[in-house]
Amino acid sequence: MEYNFREIERKWQQRWTAEKAYRVKTDPDKPKFYVLDMFPYPSGAGLHVGHPLGYIASDIYSRYKRLKGFNVLHPMGYDAFGLPAEQYAIQTGQHPAVTTENNIARYREQLDKIGFSFDWDREVRTCDPAYYRWTQWAFIQMFRHYYDNATGKAEPIEKLETRFAERGTEGLDAACTVPMDFTADEWKAMDGKERENVLQNYRLAFRADTLVNWCPGLGTVLANDEVKDGLSVRGGFPVEQKRMKQWLLRVTAYAQRLLDGLDKLQWSESLKEIQRNWIGRSEGAQVFFGLKGHAEKLEIFTTRPDTIFGATFMVLAPEHELVPQLTTPEYRKAVEAYLEETKKRSERERIAETKRVSGQFTGAYAVNPFNGAEIPIYISDYVLAGYGTGAIMAVPAHDSRDYAFAKHFSLPIIPVVEGGDLEKESYDAKEGKLINSDFITGLDVKEAIRVMFAEVEKQGLGKKQINYRLRDAIFSRQRYWGEPFPVYYKDDIPHTLNEDKLPLELPDMQDFGPTETGEPPLARAANWKTQEGYPYELSTMPGFAGSSAYYLRYMDPHNDRELVSKEANAYWRSVDLYVGGIEHATGHLMYSRFWNKFLYDLGYVCEDEPFKKLVNQGMIQGRSNFVYRIKGTDTFVSAGLKDGYDTQEIHVDVNLVRNDVLDLEGFRKWRPEFAGAEFVLEDGKYVCGWAVEKMSKSMYNVVNPDDIVENYGADTLRMYEMFLGPLEQAKPWDTNGIDGVHKFLRKVWRLFVDKAGDVAVTDEPPTERELKTLHRTIKKVSEDIENFSFNTSVSAFMICVNELTEYGTRKRGILEPLTILLSPFAPHIAEELWEMLGHRDTVLNAAFPQYNPEYLVESTVEYPVSFNGKMRFKIALPATADAGAAEAAVLADPAAAKYLDGKTPKKVIVVPGKIINIVV
RNA sequence: GCCCGGAUGGUGGAAUAGGUAGACACGCAGGACUUAAAAUCCUGUGGGCAGUGAUGUCCGUACGGGUUCGAUUCCCGUUCCGGGUACCA
Numbered sequence A: 001m002e003y004n005f006r007e008i009e010r011k012w013q014q015r016w017t018a019e020k021a022y023r024v025k026t027d028p029d030k031p032k033f034y035v036l037d038m039f040p041y042p043s044g045a046g047l048h049v050g051h052p053l054g055y056i057a058s059d060i061y062s063r064y065k066r067l068k069g070f071n072v073l074h075p076m077g078y079d080a081f082g083l084p085a086e087q088y089a090i091q092t093g094q095h096p097a098v099t100t101e102n103n104i105a106r107y108r109e110q111l112d113k114i115g116f117s118f119d120w121d122r123e124v125r126t127c128d129p130a131y132y133r134w135t136q137w138a139f140i141q142m143f144r145h146y147y148d149n150a151t152g153k154a155e156p157i158e159k160l161e162t163r164f165a166e167r168g169t170e171g172l173d174a175a176c177t178v179p180m181d182f183t184a185d186e187w188k189a190m191d192g193k194e195r196e197n198v199l200q201n202y203r204l205a206f207r208a209d210t211l212v213n214w215c216p217g218l219g220t221v222l223a224n225d226e227v228k229d230g231l232s233v234r235g236g237f238p239v240e241q242k243r244m245k246q247w248l249l250r251v252t253a254y255a256q257r258l259l260d261g262l263d264k265l266q267w268s269e270s271l272k273e274i275q276r277n278w279i280g281r282s283e284g285a286q287v288f289f290g291l292k293g294h295a296e297k298l299e300i301f302t303t304r305p306d307t308i309f310g311a312t313f314m315v316l317a318p319e320h321e322l323v324p325q326l327t328t329p330e331y332r333k334a335v336e337a338y339l340e341e342t343k344k345r346s347e348r349e350r351i352a353e354t355k356r357v358s359g360q361f362t363g364a365y366a367v368n369p370f371n372g373a374e375i376p377i378y379i380s381d382y383v384l385a386g387y388g389t390g391a392i393m394a395v396p397a398h399d400s401r402d403y404a405f406a407k408h409f410s411l412p413i414i415p416v417v418e419g420g421d422l423e424k425e426s427y428d429a430k431e432g433k434l435i436n437s438d439f440i441t442g443l444d445v446k447e448a449i450r451v452m453f454a455e456v457e458k459q460g461l462g463k464k465q466i467n468y469r470l471r472d473a474i475f476s477r478q479r480y481w482g483e484p485f486p487v488y489y490k491d492d493i494p495h496t497l498n499e500d501k502l503p504l505e506l507p508d509m510q511d512f513g514p515t516e517t518g519e520p521p522l523a524r525a526a527n528w529k530t531q532e533g534y535p536y537e538l539s540t541m542p543g544f545a546g547s548s549a550y551y552l553r554y555m556d557p558h559n560d561r562e563l564v565s566k567e568a569n570a571y572w573r574s575v576d577l578y579v580g581g582i583e584h585a586t587g588h589l590m591y592s593r594f595w596n597k598f599l600y601d602l603g604y605v606c607e608d609e610p611f612k613k614l615v616n617q618g619m620i621q622g623r624s625n626f627v628y629r630i631k632g633t634d635t636f637v638s639a640g641l642k643d644g645y646d647t648q649e650i651h652v653d654v655n656l657v658r659n660d661v662l663d664l665e666g667f668r669k670w671r672p673e674f675a676g677a678e679f680v681l682e683d684g685k686y687v688c689g690w691a692v693e694k695m696s697k698s699m700y701n702v703v704n705p706d707d708i709v710e711n712y713g714a715d716t717l718r719m720y721e722m723f724l725g726p727l728e729q730a731k732p733w734d735t736n737g738i739d740g741v742h743k744f745l746r747k748v749w750r751l752f753v754d755k756a757g758d759v760a761v762t763d764e765p766p767t768e769r770e771l772k773t774l775h776r777t778i779k780k781v782s783e784d785i786e787n788f789s790f791n792t793s794v795s796a797f798m799i800c801v802n803e804l805t806e807y808g809t810r811k812r813g814i815l816e817p818l819t820i821l822l823s824p825f826a827p828h829i830a831e832e833l834w835e836m837l838g839h840r841d842t843v844l845n846a847a848f849p850q851y852n853p854e855y856l857v858e859s860t861v862e863y864p865v866s867f868n869g870k871m872r873f874k875i876a877l878p879a880t881a882d883a884g885a886a887e888a889a890v891l892a893d894p895a896a897a898k899y900l901d902g903k904t905p906k907k908v909i910v911v912p913g914k915i916i917n918i919v920v
Numbered sequence B: 001g002c003c004c005g006g007a008u009g010g011u012g013g014a015a016u017a018g019g020u021a022g023a024c025a026c027g028c029a030g031g032a033c034u035u036a037a038a039a040u041c042c043u044g045u046g047g048g049c050a051g052u053g054a055u056g057u058c059c060g061u062a063c064g065g066g067u068u069c070g071a072u073u074c075c076c077g078u079u080c081c082g083g084g085u086a087c088c089a
Helices: A005-019 A052-067 A083-092 A096-112 A129-143 A157-167 A184-189 A192-200 A251-264 A269-279 A305-310 A329-344 A347-352 A400-409 A445-458 A543-547 A566-572 A588-601 A639-644 A664-670 A705-712 A714-723 A738-752 A768-786 A790-807 A812-822 A827-836 A883-892 A894-900
Strands: A032-037 A071-073 A145-148 A153-156 A205-215 A220-222 A240-249 A282-291 A297-302 A313-316 A360-367 A374-379 A391-394 A462-467 A487-490 A493-496 A575-580 A611-616 A620-630 A635-637 A647-652 A678-680 A689-693 A864-867 A870-874 A907-910 A915-919
Touching (some): A005 A705, A005 A714, A005 A827, A032 A052, A032 A566, A052 A071, A052 A575, A052 A768, A129 A145, A129 A205, A129 A543, A129 A588, A145 A157, A153 A157, A157 A184, A192 A205, A220 A240, A251 A269, A251 A588, A297 A305, A297 A391, A297 A462, A305 A445, A329 A360, A445 A462, A543 A588, A620 A639, A635 A639, A705 A714, A705 A738, A714 A738, A714 A790, A738 A790, A738 A812, A768 A790, A790 A812
Parallel strands (some): A032 A071, A575 A611, A635 A678
Antiparallel strands (some): A360 A374, A620 A647, A870 A915
């Protein structure tokens, strides 16, 4: 009986499905553990071998935790709404509902072959009305709440209305779009529309007329994380800044909490750093500068108030509201020309030309509040309207951008901090002593900053202020394939639907493409209005809406009264382990945390952070293969000989190549143009060249997991993906070497089955040597799983099986625990072997074996080395031995005694289980 | 530009509270079995030099320094590679 992985895997997959072996229920008697994968976007291309990497790792961990006695929630679903699904649908001319359904079916088929322990009864799909009613519900809650900085949480909007009626905005500290100031009487005098406009300024889901990322290629606006280098992340279309009225989520209200929360999370430092940078907290001072000949003041933001004596000019963003007012008649023409020029430059050009210095003097002067100096006011597009106040004091001596500007316009450069060489460049470092700075001269920079913060407030020139780079999330998309907003308009005032009207279902439209007028596709939907005839919102929600709370829905997926019941949420709480790609750092992982914190404020969830521990699996890159055609011929030359010819490098399908050796017949059949190919071989083989590239169809380097499963089995695929290297590291997929893992599983099989094909397990008691091998493996494997070091645990298995094979071990006492140990990695073969051992229950019901430290004792001193009066011994110690016990063991060891030669050691340095230094 | 990682045989990678560098696997070479091939198994495999040989010896963890009895590991500097971010004041 050979290791027939096809039959074994089919058998157990069917049995797990039939028995619903991985179904999980809340169980107060067991500790819970929630393991989550980032659910996939069901694209048309299907899964390649890179996709399951994280799923395999989380599946191993889930199975391990189950064996350790935890009640493990390990669900899976589909992120099925959004741009890529819609783009794919438009390209193929099919309805997105149809393509999505097909793609999901294909994904499911592929996933099932790999033997995951998902509880499929909990599957969610973001495009399912029963699911997205809770996305709409959350939106309504955000619409009905505002963020009160005084209480530090979201509060009902009614509370704000009551406050306005009683006191107006007096004493209000709430997150808002623009600061407002009105009295109770003024509020009472407002009509419904005016009041709503005020409330929109505070609601957590709100409409605003702001600069947005408009992508003409996709016909929609995009959030900041969906744009990179001026291009859309999806599709790579140019994106421009445009003023439009859009729905937004007031994510910035939570900026500080999103930042603080990171400290509690077990995420990689690099991921936390990305989020910290994205939030971009900067502590500085708001300072008002006087304006020569004007009553108004000019408000600026600076993180370096200590350098205020070195400010030699001011710069305003071209869009700054004071520009028209400040510009003097003689400069009006030049200023208008500059404004015209900057308007024409696209966002992309502006980014590409960041080194180019441009700007225009306005003719106006500001007055430095500390020394009365009159300094010229410029406009320039290196100052952004959207950050701080859109105006800066320029200190060319200590800011590189100001420096470049000053050099270009020959403006004075006054050093106020010692250090650096101002002939060459500015001195930006926050260290050194202040000079030329009146009362702060001689202070250290850090001290000077502190003094100036205090001084600015004392003199009433401004106050300390914290700015964030984080922007509110643009939440509407002018597309079809997304959640409809539960919003209708009455006299142009937005109203949310009553919760009992949810879900508001997406109308089934055959013509779902972009409209010619630029309106969203829903504009074409018949009867897209309430029963009373009020029109619904035409935009739909963005891709991240559906993925922001899916982890909560898995806790209680069939509840039609709540997103998640209090009981289910109190039991499962939050995700203990989240595995997924780092590309979601500034998107999904930010929005989910925001969404969760909001629901936490409202008391719907009991944890304020959704994902306790997060592991980023590295991307699997493609490994392409090449053949070398001699130019102008049909002859292909092997890689080792190609230097002797003038050749052309051609990508060849990696599935025609094994261990870099080309399947010649397969190649001839691959494409008609190669049917007559001739080959120049080396050592009778055609060796291909290779390179690491992105995995893509055009490089012919896509490896489909189905093919691997077909040829080697799911267990081999699972173990090989883990063996490939550290989980978090990016690495190329390389099928070379998969034989080694497959060979390992066959060796495991042969421990149970003899040459004649019979199960040959004995009940003989194991020897000490066999037990040592087993317990060492148990220790190594369990520690490695806890540390996510799956590649080294696979190695540990290989060493173990090599040793057992050498001993000829077929003993139940060894093989039984080994089977359990192996089951998280290779569950199918483990189940089969478990059954062979005579167990009728599944290996799942077993307990993970514990190692016994007694069997980890090494037998003798391995080697003594003597130098300079010190000796080193590797000695035999239980892993649990403390320093005292280890020292005693050394002194008692006859070999050590021999080398000590009767002398008393001065000092014994002991590392239990490891190395001992003896200083004689 | 700034921030964060990383660099170990022909290849993927082990080993870092400093202590036998190269586990495990691939590949390669040789051998066994076989009419043959595949599969399987065994042996060898960082490099140089010396030796018939067991073996000995020197050099080796990107490069240059430093600390230490001892450095892949710690410190300083340099080069290259990967990722994030970018007129954010």
